[in-house]
Amino acid sequence: MTTTIRVAHSPDSDDAFMFYALAEGKIDTDITYVHELSDIESLNQRARHKELDVSAVSIHAYAYIAHDYALLNSGSSMGDGYGPRLVSLTPPPGDRRADSAIIREAAKGKRIAVPGLLTTAYLALKLWQPDFVPVVMAFDAIEEAVHKGEVDLGLIIHEGQLTYVDDGLHLWADTGEWWLDETGLPLPLGGNVVRRDLGREVIEQVAKDLKASIVYGLVHRADALAHAKQYNRGISDERTDEFVGMYVNEWTVDYGDRGREAVQLLLDEAAEAGIIPGKVEVEFVG
Numbered sequence: 001m002t003t004t005i006r007v008a009h010s011p012d013s014d015d016a017f018m019f020y021a022l023a024e025g026k027i028d029t030d031i032t033y034v035h036e037l038s039d040i041e042s043l044n045q046r047a048r049h050k051e052l053d054v055s056a057v058s059i060h061a062y063a064y065i066a067h068d069y070a071l072l073n074s075g076s077s078m079g080d081g082y083g084p085r086l087v088s089l090t091p092p093p094g095d096r097r098a099d100s101a102i103i104r105e106a107a108k109g110k111r112i113a114v115p116g117l118l119t120t121a122y123l124a125l126k127l128w129q130p131d132f133v134p135v136v137m138a139f140d141a142i143e144e145a146v147h148k149g150e151v152d153l154g155l156i157i158h159e160g161q162l163t164y165v166d167d168g169l170h171l172w173a174d175t176g177e178w179w180l181d182e183t184g185l186p187l188p189l190g191g192n193v194v195r196r197d198l199g200r201e202v203i204e205q206v207a208k209d210l211k212a213s214i215v216y217g218l219v220h221r222a223d224a225l226a227h228a229k230q231y232n233r234g235i236s237d238e239r240t241d242e243f244v245g246m247y248v249n250e251w252t253v254d255y256g257d258r259g260r261e262a263v264q265l266l267l268d269e270a271a272e273a274g275i276i277p278g279k280v281e282v283e284f285v286g
Helices: 013-023 040-048 059-065 100-106 120-128 139-147 175-183 200-219 221-231 237-247 256-272
Strands: 003-009 031-037 054-058 069-072 077-079 085-088 111-114 133-136 153-156 170-174 187-195
Touching: 003 013, 003 040, 003 200, 013 031, 013 200, 013 221, 013 237, 031 200, 040 054, 040 059, 054 059, 054 069, 054 120, 059 069, 059 120, 059 187, 059 256, 069 200, 077 175, 077 237, 085 139, 100 170, 111 120, 111 139, 120 153, 120 175, 120 187, 120 256, 139 153, 170 175, 175 187, 175 256, 187 200, 187 256, 200 221, 221 237
Parallel strands: 003 031, 003 054, 111 133, 111 153
Antiparallel strands: 054 187, 069 187, 077 187, 085 153, 085 170
């Protein structure tokens, strides 16, 4: 009997690239996958309610769902020296690298637009500067809010990480760059989780299928990019290619030892800072 699995991911070019082969029937599997698309913060919340079998989630959100879901070894989005970016209409008060402490202090107490309180972007920003006023809004409304002066700064994710300069904004901090400087590790932004109660056999097949989909996309890059460009929110094909390359790579095929270490360290730091309720032992499967 064919098993049907509901799999959810965000309508972004990197996720679309990862799931291309599954969505287009390129993988030989006994599982029928029903795909759902939603923004990452909505997926985080839905996973908290155990609504989905397999889903992309923020690593921050995993702290709240670890009892129901395991983290698949494939499907990570790692920022290797780059990540969500803090931007403003005004330049930072000093050189971004040499005067980072001054900039961090200048961000203290500011109203900052964030794309959700369960996003890893928010978690990384809280680790960088704990004292600010978060203003939660849809990720694609943040730049406009900054331009209108509704907030002092905005924390941008997805393709906005590449286009903010074109839109007249100034970079105050790159959370992935900061995390690498602090830890020597990539910043684990997102991953894919699977419900524990699906059982070992199904979980192992899902893990195999997702990895196969990612590898297929990397091998058939032109086809996978053509599929992903449907979700690029109007940026150029070259920018789409660049963005996909940032977040679909060897880390996505498998976290590896450094990737798994980065996930555990990020959640350990979050627990120590009181951002999440307590320590989480991350279980990777597949």
